[in-house]
Amino acid sequence: MSDDVWILGITMTKFGKRPDEDTIDLAAEAVHAALADGGVTMADMGILAAGNLMGGAGGIGQALQKQVGQTGIPVYNVANACATGATALRTAIMAIKAGECDYGLAVGVEKLSGVGLLAGGSRAADRDEWTPHGRYGAVAGVDGRIGTETMPGVFAQVGMEYGHKYGGTSFELFARISEKNHSHSTLNPLAAYSKKMSLDEIMNDIMIAYPNTRPMCSANCDGAAAAVVVSDAKLKTLSLEQQRRAVKVSASVLTTDPWQEACQILPDVNTLTRNAAKQAYEAAGIGPEDLDLVELHDCFATAELVHYDNLMLCEEGGAVDLFESGATWRDGSMPVNVSGGLESKGHPISATGIANIWEVCHHLRGEAGPRQIENAKVGLAHVIGLGSACGVHILERAA
């Protein structure tokens, strides 16, 4: 018996506009499908970890239990920005590793269609008297007066900073990364957007924050994803079919950003991602060259580029060359975001950190249909939430 933890059942719902379903409907749909996929029921589950950011302070986990099964198990409602789903999954994994239970359930869900800017979406009207407020003693709103709080603008600067450091970036380069992901999405029926877009269409679409145009930004949409995890000992008692389809969690890592000069000026999404990747490769005993596919957090086209480097898919400073080589296209040597990525699949925040793991599992199980990466054995899923939190999971198919 080992202390390995396995994904037994996993699913994502169709992402997109789901006006007729509320948050609980979507979460329940994902949970029912994940339980069925694993061949288990709520009666087997020893813990529920649930993530949802837009629904307010009420416990999403307990509200969900009232629809899918109130069995009295501990519920952890987790919140970690865009890493919320990964955090929920890791919470369930930790409970199994701690020996508290044999089965855990994690779910992430979001209703995000039509929400618009998630940060910097509003600025209070100026007061009629200049009085200092807050930690900067500001007499008026600072968004737009001292830089930008919007996510497209923040991540645009992240990509531009990489270009300043290593060279080789341009508006067109970033747009071509988006062209790749939109092309990949045409094979994904669960993606919110699955339309191929030409480079011209991408570059001439509405500019949001240079160099990110609208199709280069993650799509706000509705969706949920859920996973059932199981201990190694319990898995060995299950059917051969369940054992064959189970996916090994070879690494489950969560980091935050260690202090660096400037990290409180522009979020440093690099150091914590690199730290998480290093820890994950070490825990899994594999290197980036062993990966058959990667789902990384392309919340914006500008972000995908820097994470090639942060996840060590290339030499330091070599992200532009890696992309230019064609390696990250689905027929390349290091396929990245074959799901279409957040730019086309969509980004219902709390669902994302489980949905990207579902994508990897789908390929490792050989069930990805027309978009299958042939003979995929090992994959990596990465998410980052500003604040910051980074989740990296390395997954391996059953031998």
Add this chain to the structure above:
Amino acid sequence: MSSRVPLVDYLALEPEPHLVAHECVSCGARYFDRRNGCANCFGTEFHDVDVATTGEVRAFTIVAYAAPGIETPFVAAVVDCEGTSVRANLINVTPDPEHVSLGMKVRLATNSVGTDAAGTEAIGFGFEPISN
């Protein structure tokens, strides 16, 4: 005479406009917000230091889509002021990719944010290109 106030407390208007950082006494980490402690070394003692008023653009974006009431497009940037990173808008420059570039040399400049009911003017800051 109407009075003036800075948009934020780390903008000093006198004798010449400049930014003031809270510097950790033990490790030298610099911050612009009110501090409870140092994120780097956990120290709790800080002193104020003046930040260089010239620098280099290390990252920028041209924001075209922002909250209602914010004039767009505008250039948001990170400026490296001789080792201290500063978040600011680039001002007195045409906000398009032909006029803004990475590595561009800039200097601190002020602008008016507006005047309140009592006639007090709020003064903001940004960085403008140093023309050759």
